[in-house]
Amino acid sequence: MRLPTAAEVLIARQAAGAAGIDYNAPPPVLSTLPAGSLFETWRPKIHVLPPYGQIGDPCAHYNDPQTGLFHVGFLHNGTGISAVQTNDLVHYFDVNPNGNYTIVAGGANDPLAVFDGSVIPNGVGGEPTLLYTSVSHLPIHWTLPYTRGSESQSLAVTYDGGHNFTKLDRPPVIPVPPEGVDVTAFRDPYVFQNSDLDGTVGSSPGTWYATVSGGVHGVGPGIFLYRNQGPGFVNWEYLGEWWSEPANSTWGNGDWAKIWGYNFEVGNVFSLDESGYNVDGETFVTLGVEGSYAPIVAGATSMHAMLWASGSLSIPSGGNVTFEPTMAGVLDWGASGYAAAGKFLPATSQASQKSGAPDRFISYVWLSGDFFGGAAGFPGAQQSWQSALMLPRELKKQTISNVVNNDLVSETGSWRVEESSNSCAKLETMGIKIARETYKAMTSTPSFTEPKRKLSKSGTVPFGRSPATKYFVLNAQLSFPKSARTSGIQSGFKILGSNLESTTIYYQFSNESIVIDRSNTSAAALTTPLDTATESGRLRLFDLSKKCKSGDKSKGHEGSTEHRVKHNSMEADEDHIETLDLTIVVDNSILEVYANSRFALGTWVRPWYANSTGISFFHNGVGEVLFSNMTVYDGLYDAYPDRAT
Template identity: 55%
Template sequence: MAQSTLAILGAIAALTPSITAAKIIDNNASPPNISTLFNGSIFYTWRPRSHILPPSGQIGDPCMHYTDPVTGLFHVGYLHQGAAGATTDDLVTFKDVGKDPTFIRAEGINDPIAVFDGSVIPYGINGTPTLLYTSVSFLPIQWTIPYIKGSETQSLAVAHDGGANFTKLKEGPVIPGPPFPVTNVTGLRDPYVFQNPTLDAAANSTNGTWYAAISGGIHGEGPSQFLFRQYDADFRDWEYLGQWWHEQANSSWGDGSWAGRWGFNFEVGNVFALNTEGYSAEGEIFTTLGAEWSEVPIIPQVSQFREMLWSAGNITTSSNGSVHFVPSMAGKLDWGQWAYAAAGKLLPANSSASKASGVDHDRFISYLWLTNDNFGTDAFPVVAQGWNSVLTTTRELAQGIISDVVDNDLVNETASWRVGSRNSAAGTVELVTLKQTIGQEVRAAFISNATRTFTQSGRNISTTAPGYGNTSATALDFQQSPMSRFFLMTASISFPPSARNSSDLKAGFQILSSEYESTTVYYQFANESLIVDRSNSSAAATTTPGLPSNNEGGRLRLFDIAGSDSGNSSAIETLNLTIVVDNSVVEIFANDRFVLSTWIWSWYDQSTEISFYHEGSQAVAFGNVTVYEGLVDAWPERMY
């Protein structure tokens, strides 16, 4: 569990809005100090329509997802006054599991204080979905302070009423604390259950054994994932297999530029296997994990930084028989500062969503928590808004392949890819990485349900074009722009070979623009980064504390791709963008391997315009841009 959630659990009740049918805020006038407004007065101003969030109040970590083996419905879970959830038969529209979407609360002997993240075994006790979750008895829990023995344990609960409720077992925790002799832990939470035949063989387990990876770390040593194995048929006993994965404290993958730091404590670790289609039991081992770290000196009870990472690697067996995960590549799952606590789950081919859309293979889908208030550290006006944070758009994860890459210095780095194979005769390599895309059903629905679709013809923009200065920024308006802040946009940008060494080139788009506000999304070769310039995104940021306007950014390398002719020509990989704008939530997908999720708190109703953006001394070629406006109402049965 992302521990900053605890800072606002006590305030959840205050977030229930006083909702009126009429919109009472004038978004054509200068913004007030929103923090001074009454409860729920800007409930609709920035609320998305196509994302997962409760009817009101705070949403926390995504967790506890599963496909119901009886109905085929996919259940999406999240922290909310305990844990709450919704069902979907298409990954696009959702139904709360009940009038009160909370299906488990902190109120038992094992969890008198809180319910943290957990994971569901679809065919568990008596063939029923069974939840293994972190039950909390003492607070505070933070990796910067001594651990309170017994504060975090792992307990079981069984679904009934179609998943509207989970009944806790009337017995003690099935994992009562840190394993002997590991006692000085930084945390022991967020159990993730999984099966893997490769691990069965390495650990000499029975085929089909369930495992639980529990996240945490050891004071003075570093972050870890602790591995447990199912010991009995009813999942009441779990055998400790050791530290499945451990990294030195505050170390990094390579120089840290592609995956940040491993930090001091792991959270929300998921373990799964992927091939190029999606989930595959025989595929390459991947993990997603949250990493907590801080600058020195460490301030007690303060964790300054978090990374939402992914890694892939191999299972090794030590001479004493213990099994370990060894990374071969790692990267950022999301480069957004406020995107964290990812949780995913196998979506089988026989699920309702897959059968309806004709997807005939198993998939792995994942969601992240996108926090409004920087993990409880910003003075965001949550009372006036009446809701806080969302889950990101449904993502599909798979093993990604980049073909025909020129074998040069750009590929030889400890980074978020590895060389899968080399073609010495052609002078090329095939790179392997993590593929991330919007869920197939979601993308198709955004396109097919668009209330308005238009295409802006691409164009070449050069610094020598009439009317443009040598290095000044150029913004060329589209012939049409969206009329709202709900749309999906696809675009591409091609760069000349000379751009590789450019120190001043920036190319992309201005979105959500008006005479008062604008946001610029652009790529620059100077540091191989995709940047979201939010310095002028929100007029409300000038009047209201807690609306930060810092830029967001992440690293994306565009490789040299070999040409198809015999002249050994090559070209810089085209930048392919998909941008989802759901009111204030903006998610940027690039080249099926980069995602950055952020908030754009546009104030004025007219801040909807789009334009090409170019700066620097190199020409670029923009491809056609298509905008699908409208998105989808993800909650058709809700009152609001």
């Protein structure tokens, strides 16, 4: 696929004005508008996406040890990999002009496609080296018989700072799946270092490993593990199927980590402690899963989910090294959130040096198009771009302190009991927060506050002031009385509101979920197929007690619960329900909701009318809720200062 020139991109962006679209009038059938005319209508300002065209899986991230720049890669137009780079996790610059590719398909190993890969920063000859999936046969799907050798793992090296990855003139370094294994897939290699794994399998400290994601037909999804041998990164020893789960099984009852599916994709392995990345820390995995809630037929559309797990490593008697989860959860609850890829960002990087951040693991989640490919009738030609990467997220091991040790704690969920007594417990889970630099930039824009308010009546109450734009951050805290635990309460906010459209975000205790009601999110859905299904994700608000003295000493950053002053009269009691701490980010058509440093949900909203910027309180009239600490930061910023306007 030929990328458009910069001039063609500019012409497409100017087409919106030429089309004379009136955003104060009802929307037309969008597919009847000129090509490129909707380029700016829903385009975000601060999210990673190329200048033009379709973005796919994030992959091939790395921090360049020579420059300290962090490279964020992604599949582009289904043809190859492109990338942007950043020195602050706020502003991004195209690695190649016009978003041109850093690697494309068409070599001896990859005649048909280049799939995901990951980078060893000091690889072959000391240069950044990409281990990626080279594809020689299509189609590939977990419901189809697998053609052995269709996916292999090959090497490419950059000698020019990441502008081009040159494929090594040699066969794939991992040419085929393990012998005698009928795999569902064999792709998305991820390279990493892990002290626990070194000790478990007797490797030298600092050994590089690679996982390849897939599964086994008739058995279930899995991850295959390899160990590098020698300095050239061309010899990879197979250590076995490191992790496997029964087909379409669940973690616990499935409420907190959905289902394992039939096939794993994009597995990332990394080590975390309470501060962030630590090669000596606990082993975590993020992974995409493909499964189905319906009977399986050849060519069926998969259910996708983006999960995480943490656990222990061991070598069972007579077996190979294995990973055993001890807790699992959802990295992003959005139906379109998938294919996360992350990378170690050292304290020596430019971004971390500027912010004073420690070693971190930064992950980007792909916000795909409607139903992973665009709904039929979606105005793709008119928009001229599709999908984005969600905001960079810092992952760490998160502690939940001062928890009442009751039945809410003992369930198999996305947490684990670290300490407990007869009455109190300290829990651990994965912490998920917006990268501190990104958060600080978003909340450095003009702001206004809303006075705290207690609601008990059904309906909506407008904020005293609305954002001037569809680019804003809303921070808020919601506190509930103990009686809410068994009630039908629903409470939150309506955003992007006008008389004709709005999106409602609320928490409900009936299934312990944050709900995004998009049924009225866009008037354009009345004329054009747009996905407006309601989405939701589970978040347990635990019972907390001031009697418990287990105090979380981990450090947070801007946007975390630790750094917000609480004014909560409902916490005067010794025991109380954990406060819901919300950060809502609206970047035109992208909505991301973060809660309590351990929940994230990204989705599309696509409001049409120019005046759809209002914010209101929402309450369904059951019980009462206290809203406090509400601040709106309006305008966001331009993440692409070098791109044509």
